[in-house]
Amino acid sequence: MSGNSAFNPFEMARAQFDKSADLIGLDEGTRDFLRTPMREYQFSIPVRMDDGSTKVFAGFRVQHNDSRGPCKGGIRFHPQETIDTVRALSMWMTWKCAVADIPLGGGKGGVVCDPHNLSAREQESICRGWIRQLARDIGPTIDVPAPDVMTNAQHMLWMLDEYEAIQGGHYPGVITGKPVGMGGSLGRTQATGYGVIYTLREALKELEIRPSDTTASVQGFGNVSQYAIELYKQLGGTVVCVSSWDQEEMTTYAFKKKDGVDLDELRGITDNFGGIDKAKAKDLGYEVLPGDDWLIQDVDILIPSALENQITGENVESISKGVKIVAEGANGPTTPEADAVFHQRGVFCIPDFLANAGGVTCSYFEQVQSNMNYFWDMEEVLGKLDMKMTSAYMAVSGLAKKQDLYMRDAAYVVAINRVATACKNRGWV
């Protein structure tokens, strides 16, 4: 094993890109252009620490591509962040925005730090320092950051405040992830879960299956799952099994009810992070099974919305032959080996970055509302979300059908082609 062959996330992102570029037959110039970020900023943020000393933190911002609109992407506070990770993540953001067909490009940034070693005041100084270095290079029309690993709404508000202080005006559209009332959008909690079901609904339509004739099994009982179940039931579907994490026993359990789980009933016995109370569930008539059993239920639809790498080469064979659709609510729940089995079996897979694009779409809505300083009600947000998700789905599945592509490949092709076209139309390549 030589050092050169070591895992590099950026190389991996490029490899994924190359595969799709080959499918499209992308020309060399465009390929070279898209394989590398357009701009990268690296800078130092000096911070006066609580004990009076000064420490210097390394900051980054990578703007991968803004041919379709201002860059969009999170800010990570992470120890030993490497530029290659940030590059890879910014590239994925470009494809994600493109597949959802929102007029934004891809970016990512961060600061090398571990907030566990920092007081709130020190973190605030880092946030403000980050903005001071980049105030000219981001903005509502240039690049719009958002929360990511170890950053949250509080950090966004500090950054917003610093930006507005420098620019001398109000620019709520410079950053997303803000709380409602401070430039945030309604519908954020629902967006991802509902988004999954909007795409699922379209898939069912295409497969000419009535939702009310279907059953589903869901992994996880967090935000995404709960709202996915909510909407799926409104469509008439029946969820027969959900799995959830048991903090006390350090393992997962699956909760099964043949006639369908009752969402409100389960929510009543669930802690804030989706842990369902096992004993109470039993009392309510649920069958409590080992966590992995969510996968082997005889259902039509699987909705993995918990963690990465849940459906693997090892367990993919235990999936019921009756499963017709897998809607990936989580990021990367299916390993390549399992994916190959789906492909071969003809299981219809709605790939993660399409299925869970509801989140980024809602961020885009936050930006739009912030820029016009007028905020929609929930109905309007969700209505627009439905429209966006539906058309995004249609574009991908349309291509998949037309070119007989696997859905995951089709999604990449659609995304990359949109970006490449924008670059060409602008006369860049």
Added chain:
Amino acid sequence: MSRFKDVQDKLLVSLNERAKELKCLYEVETILNQADKDLVQVFEEVVKAIEPGWQYPEICRAEIEYGDKTIRSGDFEPTPWLLEAEIKAHGNILGNLHVYYCEERPQEDHGPFLDEEVRLIKSLAGRLGNFLLFQQLRKMEESWQAIEDKESAPTNEGWRMAVKMVMGTDQRLYLQISRKMLNHLCSIGVESAQIMLQEVDQLENSEDVLGEVNVAGPRQDQDLGLLRSLVPFELAAEHLGSEEIILRVQEWIQEDRASFLIKALSDPRSSLSQVADVVRRSRHVLPDGADLAPTTTRSLHVNLCEHFLNDQLNFIRIAKDYVKLDHFFTLLDRIIIPQDSHGKLGGKGAGLLLAKWILESNSGEGSGVGEFKVPQTWYLVSDGILKFIHYNDLEDVHIQKFREIDDIRNGYPNIIQLFKNSTFPPDIVHGLSSALDDFGEIPLIVRSSSLLEDRLGTAFSGKYKSLFLPNQGSKQERLDALLDAIAEIYASVFGPDPLEYRRERGLLEFHEEMGILIQEVVGRKVGKYFLPSFAGVAFSRNEFRWSPRIERDDGLIRLVPGLGTRAVDRIADDYPALAVPGKPNLRVNVALDEVVKYAPKALDLINLESSTFETRDLKELMKECGGQYPGVENVFSVFDQDMLRKPVKLMLDPESDHLVGTFAGLFDDTPFVNQVGSILKVLEDKLGSPVDVEFAHDGQDFYLLQCRPQSYNEDELPAPIPKDVAEEKIIFSANRYVSNGWLPDVTHLVYVDPERYANLATKEELQGVGRAVSKLNKVLPKRQFILMGPGRWGSRGDLKLGVSITYADINNTSMLVEIAKQSGNYVPDLSFGTHFFQDLVEARIRYLPLYPDEEDVLFNTRFLLGSDNLLSEMVPEYAHLEDVVRVIDVASVSEGRVLRVLMNADLDEAVGILSDPEQSSMPDKQVADTSGFEPKQFWQWRLRMVEKVASKLDAEKFGVVALYLFGSVKNATSGPASDIDLLVHFRGEDCQRMALEEWLEGWGLCLSEMNYLRTGYRTDNLLDVHLVTDEDIENRTSFAVKIGAVTDAARHIPTGP
């Protein structure tokens, strides 16, 4: 009827007599209060007032002899019918009071006089004595004033007045101070004083000799005359200034006044009630700590410590500087002291009082200690238990401690019942009843405060009971509950666990007594509940650092909403909030999901309605009565759209708001963390050792509940680091960020090589390492393996920074080691386990960072990379990661040794060494003061029992091919609650199978019972039997893999006799 009238008449007569006496006393009192009259005039009035007080006033005459004067009520001749009393002041006889009857009267109790009249004359004489003393003092004061007024007068004559006053009023005292003056002059080298003193002493000595022949009288008078004269002071005036003489005299007078106190206190035989009495008396004689000589004061303080607090020398050494006599004036009102008691307040009581006094004397501005309270407390002294036992003839229990542990355990429930059904001595009941009146109907906690508990140097915490009492209902109910609680705590002295613990520490012979602390529970009424806003425990040394910025002496606070019980104990499914006083702004949980996940979920409180101690779900409680929660804005944050915000009380809606116990308000907006930090600093500094304190807050005030030397769990003691270990036996060593602890028997080691991990080419491989570790976590023996790997275990986001796992993937390890190996010219930061820090803390999983490139540390790459790797055999599906993940069976590669990890935070050193399993794991018990936990006794007994069972097993009858042992008994690592894992190779019919299972179950239940009696641990069935068939063995399914396994193989046990 006439008889009744007779009785009635008698009663009337006697009532009349009492009235006369009272009137007399009152009259005399009135006269004496006219202090400005001439003395003779006053006495004349007094003798007149005395006559009507007697049964026959018409023939009663009174007479006062004072100095050379005799004052009589009228003219009369003394008769034989006389009652007399001495008029005394300061023990000096100043005169006499006489009452005569002029004529004979019928015989009564004392001649013609009544008992009551004897008492009356004594009271009158006593009152007259005080009056005279007061007069003298007043005169002295006046003349003193006169001198002070004449400022022009030569001040060096001031002493003469003072000395003369003493001389004139109190001869005995004068002799004392006069001798002390001579002593003092000698000590500063005045020769003539030495000569004088010699004269006095010689004479006194020869007097003693002569005394035996009875001729000492006249000479004694003559020579003590020197001391009685002004000579010593005149001599003093030649060498000392007037001011100094006066100061000395004043000091000696005070000392003399305090002599009764000193005498009683310095006598170890004085009973506690005697001591209490003199202390109470001294309150009037020695107001506000009168000017005693510093040496006297010190010895008083030492004696007070010895009598009330603790007679350990190192305790007294510290306490004497903080104990004050006037502390006891109020304290005594709340100490219940049975008759002839020689008890003390006990460890907890003494610890808390000392901490309070130390803090009070260091609470000035700038110290940061700030305002604090101690809950109202009553004390029942430690030998109350002996009185209780004696009163009920229960002396037999004292032999309990010498019994075998299983006998003790068997007998313990009976002792509890016996104690609960016994009665308390009336003086104790009376005291407790007063205590309840004082407390009123508020919840109480009854705490044990034994002599062994909290002594410096012994960690005897939590062995005895503490009980909460809701204390509601009628007085009798409350008293019964209190007595019941005390009886239960008394019984706990004879409980198996404390006795076993004492036996291990060689403290069995210690004369243990049990004081009782009755404390108000700090808190507020919230609906039908009673609870504090928050409570917890704070340590002056931090053994759980989640950041390299935190230093060990930064301290640690663990706190929870409600009663502090959940902060003191580790609770598997809940988390207390953590704060570090030295780094008040660092938080263990940073990301929002971490903050919410690790926030407390439940709280302990007292339900006043059902009179019970309860654990309630926090969410439900807040829904029920969130608005009334004391200090709600300091304890909770509202989780609202991706942000946690501090609640505004007015806007709070407990019904719909999602409240999270973050303590953000408390940490950010109040001086709480700094205050606790200052308290810990002051206490550690003054007590000379690390401390832990318990505290509670009722939303308004901060209360200190307990203070003791910092206690460590047995596995958290600093381990001694051996220095003479051969280098090849050392697997790693560390010298940065080391916390305390020791892992005695590590049998397996999982090593993820940092360089090879960094060179993995694909995401799948990197993730595979995490999955392989997760799998190993399930198959390796629990808590007997350690995980060593690069960088940040559980890192999120970037796989290359560390192995991607969650807590569930490593929860069976005994230790997590993070290796910071230099790459290029930078050393990666380590995580300190932050991603699941609180899980590690609560599960007692150790953490150690290694910096292998530093000087002076060892990192045995040869062992780690060169030893046989079992990965592919244990988890074949990950065989492709063999180069990266190495599973080492320590015993099989090191000739049967185990890996022992010793960590010492005091030295900031840790070492992992290969050791013989038999060798004592803690070589020097004195240093570490570890418990007597000897795993040996547990596994050896189990092994013996298994062999016994096997010898009785009729293999043929039950279809048994072979019997195997695996798990903790085989590995010699059993704890007191471990079960025995048996593997039975079975080849027979179903009926045989059932018979076998039944037979083994019988044995299992029997062994469980035996084990319970030995250890106190209850298990359902000590035998955990796994039946495997030929098919299992062939397919290597289930437990069959253990037979002939690559590592940790099951051991064959021969069956039959």
